[in-house]
Amino acid sequence: MIKAVNLDFKVKSKYLLKSIDFSCHASEFVAIVGPNGAGKSTFLSLIANEISPSDNEVIFKDCVFSLWCRTNLAQHKAKFSQSFSSDIPLLVKDVVMMGRYPYFQNTPSKQDIESVEQILRYTGLDQFSGCEYNFLSGGEKQRVHIARVLVQLQNNNKQKLLLLDEPLNNLDVKHQHSVLKTIRAFCDKGNAAIVVLHDLNLASEYAQKVVILDKGIKICQGGVKQVFTQEILSKVYQMPCQVIENPISKNPLIIFGQ
Numbered sequence: 001m002i003k004a005v006n007l008d009f010k011v012k013s014k015y016l017l018k019s020i021d022f023s024c025h026a027s028e029f030v031a032i033v034g035p036n037g038a039g040k041s042t043f044l045s046l047i048a049n050e051i052s053p054s055d056n057e058v059i060f061k062d063c064v065f066s067l068w069c070r071t072n073l074a075q076h077k078a079k080f081s082q083s084f085s086s087d088i089p090l091l092v093k094d095v096v097m098m099g100r101y102p103y104f105q106n107t108p109s110k111q112d113i114e115s116v117e118q119i120l121r122y123t124g125l126d127q128f129s130g131c132e133y134n135f136l137s138g139g140e141k142q143r144v145h146i147a148r149v150l151v152q153l154q155n156n157n158k159q160k161l162l163l164l165d166e167p168l169n170n171l172d173v174k175h176q177h178s179v180l181k182t183i184r185a186f187c188d189k190g191n192a193a194i195v196v197l198h199d200l201n202l203a204s205e206y207a208q209k210v211v212i213l214d215k216g217i218k219i220c221q222g223g224v225k226q227v228f229t230q231e232i233l234s235k236v237y238q239m240p241c242q243v244i245e246n247p248i249s250k251n252p253l254i255i256f257g258q
């Protein structure tokens with residue numbers, strides 16, 4: 001679905017990302033992990049077409065980004081980034097409606113309004129629909145933006161791509177799992193998600209593929225059992241760790257500081 005070969009990104013003469021090969025296929029949930037400053041957000045911005053690589057191009061659905069029509073592209077891929085504050089007193093349903101901007105000119109259609117109502121119910125946010133966005137808690141705001149990107153991709157297109165940069169910030173345990181299950185359900189319908197995560201144990205439970213970045217370089221990519229090893233993680237995070245088998249899921253369970 002999305003492919004990049006030998007991708008570089010530099011600012012002035014400094015490489016923030018160097019020689020990254022990456023691919024993500026339909027139905028895959030890919031976690032991007034690595035220490036602070038590794039280049040995860042920069043990488044996500046590159047494959048979201050927010051910034052352009054210094055060399056080579058990202059190919060999304062067999063076509064380079066530069067050849068996509070912007071409105072059409074917005075109906076095939078959506079990116080979640082952190083919540084914002086607004087000087088205008090927007091309601092929650094108005095913020096979620098922003099996800100429908102690629103679908104209407106001036107006035108939302110009946111279908112846009114229904115899509116927003118449906119996604120608010122699906123994400124358990126219907127109780128906040130008429131509330132002022134600025135008064136929500138950090139975690140609630142975060143969930144509103146997840147609803148916004150989901151509603152952006154509510155259409156009949158196949159193989160859609162969701163990009164999420166640290167979507168679990170500010171969320172309690174229940175909502176962390178709820179968001180990850182929602183992303184997984186999205187992928188199970190033949191779509192794909194690329195998600196920057198700091199919690200390696202949650203990545204281990206939900207992702208099919210993991211990419212580890214460090215200092216702008218891809219250290220490894222593969223299934224969770226392949227990449228979540230004591231040797232790789234203790235070196236990348238510069239912390240001693242143990243990797244054991246989660247007794248319930250059988251996936252790697254990582255314990256740092258041991």
Ligand SMILES: Nc1ncnc2c1ncn2[C@@H]1O[C@H](COP(=O)(O)OP(=O)(O)OP(=O)(O)O)[C@@H](O)[C@H]1O
Pocket residue numbers: 011016034035036037038039040041042043
């Ligand atoms: N526009 C820029 N100009 C110069 N340096 C930048 C720019 N954007 C990012 N960087 C640097 O690139 C590096 C990678 O940043 P990035 O935000 O991608 O890291 P990250 O892995 O997402 O980190 P974190 O886990 O802390 O969010 C950092 O050292 C950052 O300071």
